[in-house]
Amino acid sequence: MATEQQPRREWSRPTAFYNHYVKWAVYAAIAVFLVWSAWNMRISLDRIVTGWGAAVGLIQGMVPPEVTTQFKNDLLIEGLVESVAMSVIATIVGVLLSIPVAFMAAENIAPKPVYWTGRGIITGSRALHELIIAIIAVKAVGIGALAGVIALSYKTIGFFAKLLAEEIEDIDTGQMEAVEATGASRIQTMLFGVIPQVMPRIVGLSIYRWDINIRHSTIVGIVGAGGIGGTLLNSFDQYDYDFFLTIILAIIAIVMIGELISTYVRGRIQ
Amino acid sequence: MLSVTDLQKTYSSGDEALKGVSLDVTGNETVSMIGPSGAGKSTFIRCVNRLTEPTGGSVELDGLEITGLSGGELRDARRDMGMIFQEYNLIERLTVMENVLSGRLGYVSTWDAFRRKFAGDDIARAYEVLDRVGLKGHEDNRADELSGGQRQRVGIARAILQRPKILLVDEPTSSLDPETSRAVMDLLTEIAAEDDIPVLINIHEVDLAVEYADRVVGLRDGQKVFEGDPPDLDETAKGQIYRGEEIPEGAGPAGKVVAADAPGEAVTEEGDLRST
Amino acid sequence: MTDYRTWERRTPQQRVGRYVLILIAVVATAVSWQLLQINYSYLGTAPVEFMDLVNRMYPPNVGYTGAVVSPLIETVHIAILGTALAILMSIPVSLLGAENTTPNRYTFLLGKFIISASRSVNVIIWALVFVIVLGSGALAGTLAIAVRSIGFCSKLIAESIEEIDPGQVEAIQATGANSVEAAIYGIVPQIKPAFIGVATYRWDINVRASTIIGFVGAGGIGVELNTSINFFAWQQVLTILIAILGIVIVSEVVSAYLRRKVR
Ligand SMILES: Nc1ncnc2c1ncn2[C@@H]1O[C@H](COP(=O)(O)OP(=O)(O)OP(=O)(O)O)[C@@H](O)[C@H]1O
Ligand SMILES: [Mg+2]
Numbered sequence: 001m002a003t004e005q006q007p008r009r010e011w012s013r014p015t016a017f018y019n020h021y022v023k024w025a026v027y028a029a030i031a032v033f034l035v036w037s038a039w040n041m042r043i044s045l046d047r048i049v050t051g052w053g054a055a056v057g058l059i060q061g062m063v064p065p066e067v068t069t070q071f072k073n074d075l076l077i078e079g080l081v082e083s084v085a086m087s088v089i090a091t092i093v094g095v096l097l098s099i100p101v102a103f104m105a106a107e108n109i110a111p112k113p114v115y116w117t118g119r120g121i122i123t124g125s126r127a128l129h130e131l132i133i134a135i136i137a138v139k140a141v142g143i144g145a146l147a148g149v150i151a152l153s154y155k156t157i158g159f160f161a162k163l164l165a166e167e168i169e170d171i172d173t174g175q176m177e178a179v180e181a182t183g184a185s186r187i188q189t190m191l192f193g194v195i196p197q198v199m200p201r202i203v204g205l206s207i208y209r210w211d212i213n214i215r216h217s218t219i220v221g222i223v224g225a226g227g228i229g230g231t232l233l234n235s236f237d238q239y240d241y242d243f244f245l246t247i248i249l250a251i252i253a254i255v256m257i258g259e260l261i262s263t264y265v266r267g268r269i270q
Numbered sequence: 271m272l273s274v275t276d277l278q279k280t281y282s283s284g285d286e287a288l289k290g291v292s293l294d295v296t297g298n299e300t301v302s303m304i305g306p307s308g309a310g311k312s313t314f315i316r317c318v319n320r321l322t323e324p325t326g327g328s329v330e331l332d333g334l335e336i337t338g339l340s341g342g343e344l345r346d347a348r349r350d351m352g353m354i355f356q357e358y359n360l361i362e363r364l365t366v367m368e369n370v371l372s373g374r375l376g377y378v379s380t381w382d383a384f385r386r387k388f389a390g391d392d393i394a395r396a397y398e399v400l401d402r403v404g405l406k407g408h409e410d411n412r413a414d415e416l417s418g419g420q421r422q423r424v425g426i427a428r429a430i431l432q433r434p435k436i437l438l439v440d441e442p443t444s445s446l447d448p449e450t451s452r453a454v455m456d457l458l459t460e461i462a463a464e465d466d467i468p469v470l471i472n473i474h475e476v477d478l479a480v481e482y483a484d485r486v487v488g489l490r491d492g493q494k495v496f497e498g499d500p501p502d503l504d505e506t507a508k509g510q511i512y513r514g515e516e517i518p519e520g521a522g523p524a525g526k527v528v529a530a531d532a533p534g535e536a537v538t539e540e541g542d543l544r545s546t
Numbered sequence: 547m548t549d550y551r552t553w554e555r556r557t558p559q560q561r562v563g564r565y566v567l568i569l570i571a572v573v574a575t576a577v578s579w580q581l582l583q584i585n586y587s588y589l590g591t592a593p594v595e596f597m598d599l600v601n602r603m604y605p606p607n608v609g610y611t612g613a614v615v616s617p618l619i620e621t622v623h624i625a626i627l628g629t630a631l632a633i634l635m636s637i638p639v640s641l642l643g644a645e646n647t648t649p650n651r652y653t654f655l656l657g658k659f660i661i662s663a664s665r666s667v668n669v670i671i672w673a674l675v676f677v678i679v680l681g682s683g684a685l686a687g688t689l690a691i692a693v694r695s696i697g698f699c700s701k702l703i704a705e706s707i708e709e710i711d712p713g714q715v716e717a718i719q720a721t722g723a724n725s726v727e728a729a730i731y732g733i734v735p736q737i738k739p740a741f742i743g744v745a746t747y748r749w750d751i752n753v754r755a756s757t758i759i760g761f762v763g764a765g766g767i768g769v770e771l772n773t774s775i776n777f778f779a780w781q782q783v784l785t786i787l788i789a790i791l792g793i794v795i796v797s798e799v800v801s802a803y804l805r806r807k808v809r
Contacts, residue, residue: 008397009390011367014410016807034630037623041685055679085578092575127794128787131670131758135775140595141588149582150592219668223761226582233762236674244674252666268563321716349722359717363735372731376722383727425717432721 061241065249072243079221079228079247080254086148086220086227087213087258093149094156094213095206101157102164103190109168118165125158130216134225145226152213152220160209167201168194204266211262218251271296271332272318272436272468278326279313279492287313289492290327295436295468300459302479302500303472305489306512311472314489315438318470319351320344332435349376352429354458356441358421360413360428367409369424370396373431392431399427403457419450423457430461437462439471443478451475455482476508490514599780606788607781614770614789620684621766622793625756628691629749633741635696640703647707647733657704664697669755673764684765691755695748706740707733742808746801753797757790 017023066072104110105118134151141147176193184192221229228251235243272295279288287310295301303311316322318329320336329336336347352373360369374392375383382388388396400406403423413421422442429437439458443451459482462469473479479486480500488496488503488511496507509515641647643657672694676686715732723731760768767786774782 009394011371011388011393011396011409013365013368013386034627037627040620040623041627041688042683043685047680047685051680054681058675058678081581085581088574088578089582127791129754129758131761132771132787132790135761135771136599139775140599141592144585144588145582146584146588149584215668219670222670232671232674236678236762241678248667248671251668251671255666265567319720321720345722345724347722348720351720353717353720355713355717357713359711359713361714361718361731361735362711363738364731368731372718372723373721375718375727375731380724380726380730383723384730428717428721 058241061239062245064242065246066240066242067246069243072246075231076228076247076250079231080218080250082145083217083221083227083229084214084254084258086145086152087210087217090149090152090156090217091206091210091213094153094209095160095202097153098157098160098164099202101161102168103194105161105165106168108171108173109190109194118161122158122162122165125154126162130155130220131223134220135223138224143224143226148217148220148225148227151225152216155216156209156213159212160205163205164198164202167198171197200269204269207262207265207269211258214258215255218254272470273330274314274318274327275330276327277314277317277324277329279310279317279322280325287492288317288324288327291489291492291494292327293487293494293497295470298462298466298468299484300462300469300471300482301485301487302483303470303487303489304474304476304479304511309489310492311489312440315353315440315470315472318438319348319353321353345376349432350435352432352434352437354422354425354429354437354439354442356444358418358425358445360421360424362412362414364413365409366400366405366411366413366416366424367396369413370400370409370427370431373428376432396427396431399430403427418446419453422446422450422454426454426457426461430465433465434467436467437469439469441472441474444474451478458482476503479503602780603784605781606784607779608785610782610785611789614767614786617760617767617770618789618793621756621768622753624684624687624691624759624766625749625752625797628688628756629695629745629752631688631692632695632699632748633745635692636699636703639696639700640707643700644704644707646710646712657700661697661701661704664693664695665701666697667694669694670759670762673759673762677763682763682765687756687759687764687766690759690764691752694755695752698751699744699748702744703737703741706737706744710736739808743805746804749801750794750798753794757793 012020015023017026101118101121103118104114105122107115110118130151133154134147137147137150137154141150171194175197176189179193180189217227219227219229219232221227221231222233224230228247232244232247232251235241235247272293274291274293276290276292277288278286278290280286291310291314293301293314303314305311313322317324318336320329320339324337327337331347331350334347336344339347361372364372368386371386371388371392374388377392378388397409400409403426405420405423405427408416408420413424416424422445425442437458442454442458446454455478458469458471461467471479471483480503483500486496486498486500486503487494488507490511491514496503496511498507506515639657639660641657642649642653643661645654648654648657669690672690673687676689676693680686680689710733714736715728718728718732719725756766756768757771758768760766760770761772763769767790771783771786771790774780774786
């Protein structure tokens with residue numbers, strides 16, 4: 001090896017894919033797929049022109065937002081109040097249902113079959129969008145706020161139990177063992193060894209979830225599950241665009257207020 | 271050669287980090303700058319390539335005034351100054367080769383930079399330099415897979431790939447163990463000699479400064495308080511630099527310890543003498 | 547002494563705060579319960595109704611599977627294109643909305659405004675708006691998903707831009723590179739994991755969203771689902787639900803794979 005080697009004049013970056021051909025093939029596949037997707041949207045100049053006209057018309061129809069008609073204001077207030085009420089009840093019910101599920105889905109506490117059941121419930125809750133749950137709930141219990149509460153509570157389980165289970169999984173087992181050592185039963189161990197440790201987290205997560213539930217409670221009405229969403233869809237169906245805008249602005253306001261409260265309270269708790 | 275005159279820096283917080291410091295670095299000498307924490311060593315080096323904007327004074331590199339340069343001109347000037355950092359400042363998630371080649375970014379188009387397309391000469395030289403700093407075969411490793419000493423070697427390789435006219439080195443050894451520190455200092459002085467470029471090093475360890483430098487500069491409180499040959503750095507001078515002690519009458523090599531409010535003229539001449 | 551006093555004062559305050567919080571929660575619950583005027587007889591029959599629904603759904607209509615394929619593909623198109631558009635747009639928006647890369651205070655405010663405007667409106671409402679503008683179809687759905695996702699992606703990416711190590715950018719600048727090159731070498735590699743993480747996370751959300759925007763006519767499998775429900779074709783509904791579960795699971799597997807690829 002004493003001979004002077006000719007220095008290499010080329011270098012290419014190692015790739016996360018198997019080699020550079022695979023890399024380019026993957027990129028090309030992505031590009032082709034995007035083009036295919038765009039093709040399927042059937043975007044045409046014609047559509048853009050009419051779309052532009054419609055957008056201008058929509059904005060003219062929307063501005064100024066409708067605030068003067070008394071019965072519409074009543075509808076608006078009624079819808080908003082119902083949405084907020086739904087979010088509160090759904091949070092409470094959802095959290096109460098989530099706590100046992102969280103214990104089931106905590107690997108350090110639950111026996112394997114229970115653990116997998118708990119995980120299954122969580123996955124089931126997370127898999128479908130809230131509107132799909134809501135639409136099924138509407139078919140089961142009829143149009144109205146009850147369907148909304150059921151849908152939101154159900155969605156709360158997936159979120160809340162998952163995060164709480166993770167919290168339980170990294171608790172200090174020393175405290176739990178101390179309670180167990182006194183001869184406490186399994187349930188007692190959970191009540192006195194685990195719950196006090198995760199209580200702040202439960203409160204914080206509940207308020208966080210309430211914030212999310214407010215957002216959802218404003219739209220489940222679109223499929224008939226109560227709240228302001230129904231009013232929104234009606235105004236849309238009746239081409240009542242200035243009221244449509246009023247409702248959207250009101251929803252944004254409610255959502256922001258909810259977020260502010262939730263951030264403030266969670267800040268205070270910690 | 272680098273020639274800094276009356277350099278001043280006052281941060282917007284009101285900190286006067288440099289209160290008029292003058293210094294020449296010439297030939298292929300290694301100049302060590304020592305001083306207590308907060309003396310302004312990093313500020314000085316960063317003002318030279320204007321990573322920090324000086325608020326007064328002048329910096330000249332081979333006759334080109336750096337302080338007045340705008341955008342593109344400054345970028346061209348920076349290509350001639352290789353900088354090495356205490357925390358290495360490598361692009362942690364890129365490969366060693368990309369880090370080294372990034373020293374050439376001042377010479378390639380943005381599009382080529384994006385595609386990682388560098389000239390064959392640069393790549394050949396990068397392999398050569400990696401070999402020289404002892405990292406042969408590591409070109410495809412990611413920077414965050416390397417040890418501290420290896421990372422600093424990558425930092426050095428990146429700087430020399432610039433073919434700079436001077437190396438600016440800010441505390442190259444503070445994050446390294448003593449043995450690795452020596453290896454890095456050996457490497458730096460070796461490069462200075464081989465490539466015939468001067469090196470300006472900020473350093474905390476006085477013994478390393480004395481061992482490796484051709485000249486030592488002491489900074490205290492934004493002012494140059496010492497400049498001289500390494501053997502001249504006696505206890506009196508150290509006391510002056512690190513503890514702010516008054517210069518006892520007649521003590522120490524006269525003309526080497528610079529009075530705080532008369533920065534550097536006497537010494538500048540001496541520096542010139544040395545370089546001839 | 548001062549410490550002692552503030553400490554003394556705060557504890558009862560905290561305790562009062564806790565009672566107030568509990569009180570508010572109880573009152574809110576009671577008032578909400580009252581307001582909703584839920585008819586409990588429905589709740590009583592709900593399990594029966596639900597089992598009935600399940601019975602009518604089972605078995606899924608296998609013959610309908612063929613009809614589900616094309617809307618399912620449309621759903622994936624909507625999710626992919628919506629996410630891709632959002633990511634593309636969130637690059638400039640996040641640069642504006644990050645304190646260390648925004649050119650000035652006004653651009654920063656503009657960035658923050660785009661982010662919160664996009665985030666404060668639900669995707670289904672965006673879908674309604676785009677259906678009015680563009681007529682019903684997948685295009686409206688894609689834009690709705692894109693517009694809703696911009697704020698989400700930009701917010702998270704801006705946060706990761708604010709957390710980068712500025713030393714790496716400086717080192718590149720010190721070599722004489724221009725600012726675009728400094729961004730490509732100094733910023734991009736640092737935010738890449740966060741970027742991929744955000745993109746795949748949003749992709750997971752968007753796959754779910756693209757299954758429901760059809761309820762308001764914005765394309766995808768939601769259109770089919772809505773029609774089937776309205777015609778009480780419950781076995782078709784189950785087929786569709788299974789199909790939706792399928793793409794949700796496949797998409798999560800894909801995004802988990804991508805996240806692992808990019809370290
Ligand atoms: N970005 C900055 N903004 C405001 N003040 C600064 C900034 N950087 C440095 N300073 C101040 O300038 C003075 C000199 O700092 P500098 O980092 O140059 O010192 P140093 O000699 O390199 O110290 P060390 O040995 O700790 O690295 C210090 O008082 C420091 O607080
Ligand atoms: Mg320093």
